[in-house]
Amino acid sequence: MYDISMTIKKDMPVYKGKAEIRPELKVVRDYSDGDAHESEIKMNVHTGTHIDAPLHMLEDGEDSNIFLQQNPFYQAQLLDLSDIEEKITAADLKEYQIKNNVFLILKTRNSDKNYLEKTPEKFIYLAESGAKYLLEKNLQGIGIDSNGIERNQAEHPTHKKLLKNGVIILEGLRLNVVPAGDYVLLLSLLKIANSDGLPARAHLFDQGEIEEILKSYN
């Protein structure tokens, strides 16, 4: 089992390193003045591991309610694109045998230790040509190990192409220890109504691994 979720804390990687979108965990009650310890979290819903609802980038797009009944299991394929600098293009992707209908996970140097912390504005992203090429694969979703799936493209064509075609965009993964291959993705979404994004918890399992875990319960 690989936990591919970011830990939510003040000094985590955030989009382009912007201070104003760092999450805040505030103690609202503690043992100095009461008999319990209680905290409040304030965070942009696009913090850490999360999905984008179409509304995030499409003015007439649907909100998070379309995801609330979703089955949390997906057949997944992970590509190791750690050699790519700057952006992932159609030409890069054509080098791989990408399956149809899977949840595709893109591992890049964003997952290298401290890459996002050191150079938050230079994250590797999925270029418009790459997104266009992947539409041919009828993917369930695309996951990536940056805080955003794109930067540096006017009008956000990567987001728009994917969201218009019902491809789930999953951002903020941590993939440094996960090799390329086929997996089962477990993607559990926080059940927030009417949102433009949903914080999530994501795990990858080797094929057969979940069955082994469940077998021990019988």
Place this chain on the structure above:
Amino acid sequence: MYDISMTIKKDMPVYKGKAEIRPELKVVRDYSDGDAHESEIKMNVHTGTHIDAPLHMLEDGEDSNIFLQQNPFYQAQLLDLSDIEEKITAADLKEYQIKNNVFLILKTRNSDKNYLEKTPEKFIYLAESGAKYLLEKNLQGIGIDSNGIERNQAEHPTHKKLLKNGVIILEGLRLNVVPAGDYVLLLSLLKIANSDGLPARAHLFDQGEIEEILKSYN
């Protein structure tokens, strides 16, 4: 598959109906002044479906970090205690064959339509005697369909007994359509560091159901 999570929205059931702990989803950017729609969530970490870290009720208790590596699957048993009024005692629980080592889920009239909304201060809870009895079963955790596992007991003995013994407390479930029986619980925790509670997404699956879903991926 049963989604047993509460939907997070302003008018959801909150602990004793307190206005000050209602979650807020605030739009911080939209199409009137930009090219994206972005929201921020502010919520007590004990909102909706969530677990309590020991720190929540034990002054020297550990925080959420102890849960961050947890495997999300549990063998679960659901008891239908919908007839109980006020609180669940040891005598009530002795009527059932409760398995050892499972994640026990307590369904009560809290799950009835609008019960929590109408009488948020009168939720059914697990009495101290019930908690004490359940410690004999070496449970992984106990889930309940109220915003808190106890009320109306000085010093919070139900919480303290369970947390001291490493029993996970899962609150805020929605169980109205789920019959009594054996299940697999999928419990995905939002990965917040150093917190006294963790919002979660929870599903119950019939035994064999997950295997069927995964089989279709091969």
